Each structure stands twice: as C-alpha cells, then as structure tokens.
Amino acid sequence: MTHNNPDPLLMIVEDDAAFASTLGRSFARRGYRCVFAADFGAVQACLQTESPDYAVVDLKLHGEASGLDCVRALHQANPATLIVVLTGFASIATAVEAIKLGACHYLAKPTNTDDIEAAFAHVAGSTEVSLSPRPTSIKTLEWERIHQTLAETGFNISETARRLGMHRRTLARKLEKQRVK
Secondary structure, three states, X not given: OOOOOOOOEEEEEOOOHHHHHHHHHHHHHOOOEEEEEOOHHHHHHHHOOOOOOEEEEEXXXXXOOOHHHHHHHHHHHOOOOEEEEEXXXXXXXXXXXXXXXXXXXXXXXXXXXXXXXXXXXXXXXXXOOOOOOOOXXXXXXXXXXXXXXXXXXXXXXXXXXXXXXXXHHHHHHHHHHOOOO
C-alpha cells in the first residue's frame, strides 16, 4: 500500500502488550510511525498531542471503556483517520456499531499486517466480500443479541441484563465465558 503521507502515524490500541509490540514492529518495517495505547485513557492522552493517520483498535480492552469508545474518540478527533477494529469474536451488531462510530473496517482475529493494511485501503467498501452460506448457530445468535444490547446500553451490564430479561450475574458469567478479545 502506498501512503499519501511519507511517514504515516499509526495508533495501535491494544491491551495485549506482546501483540501490540509485534504489530508495531511489523508496521514500522512498512514505514509507519507507531504510537501505542492500552486503554481509553491512553487514547485520550495521546490525542492531545498526536493526530494519527491510521488506527488499529482492539474491541475488548481491560477497564470500563471498550474499543468502540476509542473508535468514537479517534473519529471525533480526526474524521480522516482510517480506523480498523479487531476482535476475537466477530459480531454483526458490533461490526455495524464500529462502522457507525467511524471505523472503516472490522476484522476478526487472528489477522496480520497484510490484512489490516488491505482493510485501510478498502474505505469505500467492497462487493467482493464472500458471502458465507453456513447457518448461524443458536449460541452465535445469542451472543450477537447480547452484544447488540450491550452496544445499545453503552456497555451497561445491569441495563443489558434487564433488557434481555436475565439475571445480571447470569449475563456476567456469559460475558466472562465468551471473553471478547
């Protein structure tokens, strides 16, 4: 991929330090300058002094804020920043929400630098994406509904449990069991 900027700035928002470091080294070899943020607070602090051209944001971060909060902050700070969201459990609801908040693409882990860089290039979208004929499992449908409701409530667990008609502890156990990474 050729960059408009000869020295593009990439923000990597990832709480897994080893993965962030590996990703950073790989992008640095491709000519990117990299800055790192492990959580929403670090993103906000970095945006005080930096305006990234690109960002890779993990959906699930430790702490109260999610990657979606980071996407919103990055997009508000600079709508031209190309943002790719990564997650270990792809959900239609969170993909749609990420795009609404300003991401240009959404990728399921595991992924690599080539995939991420290609995602930066597909800003306008593509009809070339293969359509999966496999049926969706009940567990996947349940998980997508939980994630959709979480996004609607601003990731408020108590309100999500109320809307889904389940006990808060039951929802917390499901979320813990299905760790989104």
